[in-house]
Amino acid sequence: MTTAPTLTLGSACSLPATEQQTIQHLWEAILRCEHPAKDALLEIIPGNIHRVKLLADALEAYPPIFEERVLGARKRDLDTLVDLLGKANDANFEMFLPTRALAGRTLVMAELNLWRLFTYVCDEICTEAPGEPTPVKDQVDDWLHGCVFTLLAEDVLGTIAMDKMEDREIRKGAVTKLVHIWENYLTWAVRDFFPLLQATWEARRRIRVSVGTLLGASEIMRLMQAGCDPEFVGFFAHQELSEDERMAFHEFLIGVTTEQIHSLEQFMATSGKASLSPEEAQQALGQELSHPEDSHLGVGAYQFFRERFLQAASRRLRKLPGPKKTAEEYVVLYFLRQEISAKQNNHG
Numbered sequence: 001m002t003t004a005p006t007l008t009l010g011s012a013c014s015l016p017a018t019e020q021q022t023i024q025h026l027w028e029a030i031l032r033c034e035h036p037a038k039d040a041l042l043e044i045i046p047g048n049i050h051r052v053k054l055l056a057d058a059l060e061a062y063p064p065i066f067e068e069r070v071l072g073a074r075k076r077d078l079d080t081l082v083d084l085l086g087k088a089n090d091a092n093f094e095m096f097l098p099t100r101a102l103a104g105r106t107l108v109m110a111e112l113n114l115w116r117l118f119t120y121v122c123d124e125i126c127t128e129a130p131g132e133p134t135p136v137k138d139q140v141d142d143w144l145h146g147c148v149f150t151l152l153a154e155d156v157l158g159t160i161a162m163d164k165m166e167d168r169e170i171r172k173g174a175v176t177k178l179v180h181i182w183e184n185y186l187t188w189a190v191r192d193f194f195p196l197l198q199a200t201w202e203a204r205r206r207i208r209v210s211v212g213t214l215l216g217a218s219e220i221m222r223l224m225q226a227g228c229d230p231e232f233v234g235f236f237a238h239q240e241l242s243e244d245e246r247m248a249f250h251e252f253l254i255g256v257t258t259e260q261i262h263s264l265e266q267f268m269a270t271s272g273k274a275s276l277s278p279e280e281a282q283q284a285l286g287q288e289l290s291h292p293e294d295s296h297l298g299v300g301a302y303q304f305f306r307e308r309f310l311q312a313a314s315r316r317l318r319k320l321p322g323p324k325k326t327a328e329e330y331v332v333l334y335f336l337r338q339e340i341s342a343k344q345n346n347h348g
Contacts, residue, residue: 004031005042013049014056014186015111022139023049026118029136033125041121052114055107056186062100065179082168082175085161090313093158101178104185108150115144116296144298146189149198152305154181156332159309159325166333173336196229197331201301203228204252223253235334245330248312248323255304257311258322260285 007027009020023045030041069076088096122137160166160174181188203226223233247258254261264276267284276284308326316324325333 007046009049012053014053014107015049016187019143022136022143023118025136026121026140030121030125035125037124041124044117045121048114048117052107052110055103055110059100059103059107059185062098062103064183065098065100078172078175078179081179082161082172085158085175086164086171088162090159090162090317093162098182101182104182105151105154107185108147112144112147112151112298115140115147116299119144119296141298144296145201145301148298148302149201150181150188151302152201152328153197153332154178155305155309156326156329157181159313159329160333160336169340170333170336173340174332177336196232196335197328199227199229200232200331204301232331235331244323244325245327248308248325248327248330251308251323252327256281256285257308259311 007024009024013020013023015023027042027045030038035041065081066077084096085093094102118140119137122140157174157178161171161178163171200223203223250261251257256264264281264284268274268276273280305326305328312323312325312329314320315322
């Protein structure tokens with residue numbers, strides 16, 4: 001009788017215990033299945049986990065950001081890092097980052113790809129019933145999205161940190177959050193610091209956005225019903241909302257950039273259509289129709305953010321109309337201002 005192969009995790013894996021448990025459940029599901037490539041699936045998992053562990057070990061070889069505080073006449077602390085990142089721009093930001101931050105981002109990408117591999121494995125192995133996911137599929141999906149949210153949070157905080165027009169205390173708050181991420185890549189979770197941001201994205205990925213009349217009212221209602229933190233929608237509903245903030249939220253809900261929204265408005269006016277499905281909107285914009293199997297939803301979510309993020313940066317640089325920040329950036333700025341205000345009130 002052949003002994004079933006075992007998977008050794010624990011200290012041999014850099015992922016936290018909750019994520020290791022998901023991998024163990026996936027391993028057991030593979031052992032139970034009758035997939036013709038079962039042995040190959042079992043073979044690739046330990047090697048990929050080990051490679052992620054090697055990256056985690058490399059990250060830990062770099063000292064904490066502020067451990068080496070003095071080098072000759074040069075001093076390094078939080079204030080000097082705020083000043084340093086304030087000199088950066090969208091083109092050279094990575095050149096100003098500590099090596100530990102760069103190594104950590106590489107680790108997050110490796111973990112994201114590991115969970116993406118496990119997504120493919122889940123799609124291959126036996127299911128409860130035809131078309132239904134394996135019991136661990138949702139867990140794998142959650143951990144992958146956690147990686148996406150970490151990358152997203154870093155991008156947003158980095159943009160705030162180098163925004164020379166922003167108040168220094170706000171930039172210092174953003175850098176403080178960044179340093180905490182850089183120091184704790186193996187244990188940090190975006191939900192611990194920006195629950196409002198993650199809750200919003202969790203809700204956003206559960207709804208199928210209808211372009212509708214492009215007003216976004218129906219999307220707001222569905223976002224609320226999908227479990228979005230009311231504070232997020234409340235922020236974008238307050239009376240002092242700027243036109244840039246309104247358009248940024250509009251982009252987030254509709255799923256396309258402001259420039260594309262204007263194109264759709266013109267298309268609807270000339271075609272006489274009162275609403276468009278996502279597929280009709282893609283065709284009107286000259287985009288290839290996307291299919292669920294083309295890319296993982298988490299990867300698509302990050303791409304959706306980066307498209308708006310880069311378009312906003314282009315508007316800032318070229319002084320073009322439209323939102324100069326993404327909806328996520330406006331929300332994190334709001335979060336940082338509220339945090340600073342609370343600290344001042346406590347000390348007052």
